[in-house]
Amino acid sequence: MTTLTIGLAQINTKLGDVQANLDKHLAYIDRAAAQGVRVLCFPELSLTGYVLQDLAPVVAHRPTADDPVFAKLLEASQRLDLMVGFVEEDKRHRFFIAAAYLSKGEVLHVHHKVYLPTYGLFDEGRFFAWGDSIRAFDTQWGRVGMLICEDFWHAGPPYLLWLDGADILLMQSASPGRGLDDGEHLGSSRWVEHVNQAYASLFTNFVAHTNRVGFEDGLNFWGGATVFDPDGEEVAHGPYFEEALTVAMLDLNHLHRARARLPLLRDERTALVLRELTRIVNKD
């Protein structure tokens, strides 16, 4: 049995203070390492805070060993794998909401957020460039895919990662709490948990999600990290609204059992999907 001990950090951040946020990352890495965590995930924009607006260019970094922030994180990744959230400035000086997966001193993958919500209370498209690719990547724990918040409000990105071989989906959010009614939880947290559970069920995958906590002006962030297993069952659930490190043990052989029972991946008709998508895209 191969067991992955995964840690989900749901932290508060200081808006625009990368050094303070880096220090908190390093403290959580110490805590997680002490608990045997092998992959530690942080929320969206965990190094910067979320509503950056005109701070976006100021807090941007490049995920390379000569960057002082990433030098520290890459060093820490000798101890355990990391997913962190940051603003990436590319060589052409475009600014992306980004997630980096770091392992053994190397950057294994960087994902740029492909869906920038620019409606309602969100204004990401005003300040950031749109990511343009969705790729799974190989890790020592199997093939992984990373998505950032609005990316998984759309069905396409998780579906593509599944077809690209990802058995573990790592989701990170800075999800503002909203939708107070007489239900047990906020509408926004209910929605996110439903879809993450649905992806685990539909793809017979592991789906881990972490979300920040705290406030930025009047926006609250609700935490509530979750892990769902390939049967769509909840494996772990972090507290709401509080900083926490939630640790879950994933039996990776669960993939074998779930897909023996329910061969959705085997029976997925990608050629048919592609054919019909092509027809739909071209019909006008």
Add this chain to the structure above:
Amino acid sequence: MNSIADKLRINTDLARRILVAFIREEVTRTGLKRAVIGLSGGIDSALSCVLAVEALGADNVLAVRMPYKTSSPDSLADAGLVIEKFNLPDKTIEITSIVEPLFAHVPEADGKRRGNAMARARMIVLYDQSSAFNGLVIGTGNKTEILLGYSTIFGDAASALNPLGDLYKTQVRQLSAAVGVPAPIIDKAPSADLWVGQTDEGELGFTYERVDQLLYLLVDGRYNRDEAIAAGFEPAFVDRVITTIRRNQFKRMPPLIAKLSNRTVGYDFLYLRDWGS
């Protein structure tokens, strides 16, 4: 209408948790740990006060009563219920001697002008106490009042942070009952108490229960005029509320700045207030 009333029902435990955390985090991140609240004797300021006490501790919440000579003695006594319940540090500062010299200059001022001046005098007192007590002024305006503009700009609408601004009046009542606002305050008719016998619902011409349902459809539900009428509201009532919301937008905005340069505060100089904290 029952189904709309149901949609206005809130999980008060969840609201309480978020709003207490909001006050605590937004006060302490400024480097302060205290708050100042003007207690009118009404439900809104009582609720803000109870939430602030939970967030910061009773010793850190200064309750300020600011009666005018015509204010109802019941208002003062009801505010006293909150002060006594939590043993809060408190001050009573009459505004009569602050506003009367102004009224002597403008004897023709009608009730509305006088009411606005009183609200602004209270703002001056609160912000002075804010400096003396080293605490932020906590707002008490609810969503109904903000949308209808039923407040005085730079008066009772002024605060450093407002925990109630996204709760309709009927939701304020639900939360107040859940957090232990004294019953006499919850049960009495809401009043700005700017003149003898004034009640909000008498002055507005409709009940909070009814207007909250309409506001919920128009604002939260994004209903248009015809959809709201089809949902059972009188056309004249719908038109009046829609017009009132629009005409009071100015009270919800900072002053307009005329753009001249390439980078202007409010247009393209964009940072949250929590910048750097």
